[in-house]
Amino acid sequence: VQLVESGGGLVQPGGSLRLSCAASGFTFSSYGMTWYRQAPGKERELVASISSVGGITNYADSVKGRFTISRDNAKNTVYLQMNSLKSEDTAVYYCYATFRGYNYWGQGTQVTVSS
Numbered sequence: 652v653q654l655v656e657s658g659g660g661l662v663q664p665g666g667s668l669r670l671s672c673a674a675s676g677f678t679f680s681s682y683g684m685t686w687y688r689q690a691p692g693k694e695r696e697l698v699a700s701i702s703s704v705g706g707i708t709n710y711a712d713s714v715k716g717r718f719t720i721s722r723d724n725a726k727n728t729v730y731l732q733m734n735s736l737k738s739e740d741t742a743v744y745y746c747y748a749t750f751r752g753y754n755y756w757g758q759g760t761q762v763t764v765s766s
Contacts, residue, residue: 652676653676656671656746658671664736673727686700697711701729719732743760
C-alpha cells in the first residue's frame, strides 16, 4: 500500500498550489480520502475530505472558499487545489485513506507560504 503526495513547494501569499496524492495497493475507489496538515508545534488538523465516489466533500472553516478537494478514481489520485494561500497555510500536508477500519497515511509534502 502506498500513498504518495506531490505538488508541495514554496509559494508567495496569494498564490496557488495543487497537491496530488497517488494511491496504489488497495481499492482506491472504495476509500474516503482526506487531506490533513500539520504546522510546526501544532497538532495535525483536517483540511478537507471527500467520499469514495466524490459526492460528499467537507472542509475546515479556515480553508472554505479557497481550497477544493477532488478525486479521479480512474487514476487512483486525490487532489487538493489551494488558492489564495496565506502564511498560516504553511504546513506538511498529508493524505489519508480510510475504509471500514483500514487506514493509510502518506508521507507528506511540505507547503511553505512566504514572501
